[in-house]
Amino acid sequence: MTALGRAWNGARELTVELHRRTPDDPETVRALAYTELIGTPAVGDRVLLNTNALKAGLGTGGYAHVIALPDALPEDRTTPGHVVKARYTPMQTMVLAADEEASPHRDALATADDIGGMPVVTADLHSALPAILAGVHAGGPNLRVAYVMTDGGALPAWFSRTLDGLAPLLAGTVTTGQTFGGDLEATNVHTGLLAARHALRADVAIVTQGPGNLGTGTTWGFSGTSTGEAVNATAALGGRPVGALRLSDADARDRHLGISHHSLTAYGRVALAPADLVLPGELPKDLEDRVREQLPALGRHRVVRVASEGLDAALRALPVGLSTMGRGLDADHAYFLTSAAAGRYAAGLATGGEAR
Template sequence: MIRWRWGTVVAPRTSWQGSVEVQVAVEARRPDDPGQVRALAYPALVGEPRVGDRVLLNVNALALGLGTGGYALIVAIPDRLPEDVDAPGHVVKARYTPLQAVVLAADEEASPLRGALAEQTDISGMPVVVADLHSALPAVLAGVLADRPTARVAYVMTDGGALPAWFSRTLDALRPLLAGTVTTGQAFGGDLESTNVHSGLLAARHGLGADLAVVTQGPGNLGTGTSWGFSGVAAGEAVNAVAALGGRPVAAPRISDADPRPRHRGVSHHSLTAFGRVALAPADLAVPADLPEELAAVVHGKLRPLCPPHRVVTAPSQDLEAALLALPVRLSTMGRGYQQDRAYFLSAAAAGRVAAAGLAERG
């Protein structure tokens, strides 16, 4: 299940919040092992790697050729263990794995937010955009802030993709634009930690003071190419959570006319399953009002069977291009940039605009 390798750090590469990338020389065990690899360490878990350190590596992602996870991961720096950290908290993430980590949940007794969260049971009508892929996050955020530049937007990260929020360079670059990040379920490393999506939404609203939230998985969508075998199913569950807490769910269907796979063109089958089969509570299905005519016909045809209980809500998107291109991150989804898949990013931005309109309605 794990491909283990020993290595030695030979050079620093780069770093961002919560992550350090280094160059590692690998002690080969097979003829096809690379001589050197890019390796990623999370210092909060394993300590800070330095040149000359011997490190224990997990090279599964490299062996499988995973695009998002194309790193060797540093599991330990065995000759220089980090000091113990005595901190409050008894919530365990990545439970019963070798790197299970103890964190302080936003609503547990030792948390300074306990008083603010203990009695909260709803999110007071807060609009929440629910998207399938992590790559939608910056586009949704651009759509919100284009119309409501002072809105406090929180990111609620689910555990369908990367577990450590630190893995996401996109999230690191977006931090100045966000009220904060809440990591839910087995995900960890956010500004606040929560047990599940429900408590994560409450933490976003009442702990971070968010006016609006965006729910997506972390980087690294899992899919098997089958009707139900994909991690984005959780997007439908998130819609139900938003409704159960008295929020306003805005679903961002995954729209594209550039994906080479037929099942993801027009509206992805992931969105049709998550929002059409899993989401039992009504949601606004956000769609650009200015899609190309042929694509618009396909999109509305695929979404029509989902209504009711949902309703399609349109919003103009072409004027959001400037906001998208002004983001401090490079837009990318499945290896395609903005120019290669404009419909995808403009659709996510339109969902942000729909949610922002909900803020105006709340006053």
Template structure:
């Protein structure tokens, strides 16, 4: 066994709720006193109950201590003196366990399990019927993709299928809560949970988006908080390539939301990120449409062109005009942000996502 490669244990703290702050669908922010200091905490009421001022809370403070940007909260594990009531039904309906064999595993009814009213549909030989599916590396691309879809086709039903590469609870995403009626529904797949529908795999999640939520377009992306190591294969966005394969197997039309940046200081992410180049160039074995915003700044256009020329010929690079998309992006009900940069700090990143949405809408 290699020394130094073992599990780093959880940083546990006990605190007292000083204040209850803003809440959104499935989550609430708290101010908690811990060891004489006030810390920012997050609770998921469906898991731990509803915290009140004065409650004692058991916290996991690991992410807070690490200074993580996206996940920089102390997380409420339990209200030990005021536990929530047991679920009303013992033994069902619902036998799907997510966060499996962790202390906070959750059980819910899966859209694809036998007790589901949709089981028969998903057990039959259904396909995606050619549905366009936009796949993205980062969660932050979701609002911009929606802006691109709706700029062309405001009547289109769009479903979000959240994979488990980032945050597992969909409730962590303020963006999804704020997007509201712009989404026809959400599906959480793999170990992710908290969507309108739960599914075992990306495959059944996509089929549920099509045949249960009746989506015209689906967007596949991980939850907030991606993981990367600076190595060729060690990043959660590798799953983008596998998503392309799943879409193809199911008879859909895969569209890649390229991760393009002019604002990222890291060389491996400038122009087309190495994440996109690896996912589409080496992981995706099926074809995808790869929309590119046009026009690009002259300083960036040649670099992007040369990078995309290295991808396999099975992919289709499509130039998509930006007309009207700036207004659509600024009209969104959420603040656009990726890696701490907004629309004006890294415009091309959000434009690349928006043209992927516009292209998807144009295929309908």
């Protein structure tokens, strides 16, 4: 390892000189180390890398990932928890679940069975998280907001620089399923929502997958089907599901224009419980026309319109940049505005009314 780069919660960028196996191999690569798993790297350390994502040219995961520092192994971790995440892989890690016996939240969660009507905003992509959060705080600046991270994308919460930048605005992060590295750990989305409500004392929760998502371009072949499952979990626990639609007039792919087929499948087919699906009060005419044609596929849900005044300013005031599929706020304004509108609507529910 020849140089240290940026650092944020749980992660460190490195520059690594490769032992090249073919003339096509680069001389150096950018790598990412999760310090909680492999220890603290130093210049000169040998590193063992996984380069699959880098070679595949993945836009989100395009790092080489550090598997180990062979000459500087970390101390054995001592954790009171017995829950294993990234199970049965070489990187599996032990965590303390929020509802385990050794957890300080055990008493609050041992008998918890509902979330008391808490609004829960569900979304397909991690890029919606900051926009939803901006909308919540635009509608209720003092509301406590928890992020519940599902395992359709990145498994370590540490991978997300966006999440690191949003930390001061969040009551905390709960990592669920195979994800790990949040302020609290949970076994599944149900216990994640219970932890958000009863341990983090959230007024509103946001549920999305971590950075990156898997999609094959088919009706069912994408990791965001978990959005519909989160709606069902919210309803089962007595919460109020609020759907942030994946909506765009900038995506070059027809299946994502207007309401993305991801949202049409997740809400229209996977979500069996009704949710409030939020749209901004005004959309560009061509986009509005396409959306109106698509709405019948979401028939079991209630579509609500929320005024968008002030939301653009709230989005621009965020402490993190906005980007979805490489497009920023101005390039895909409708996407981020729709997510912010869902956040504003949830804030209205949490404060005793409905934002319109």
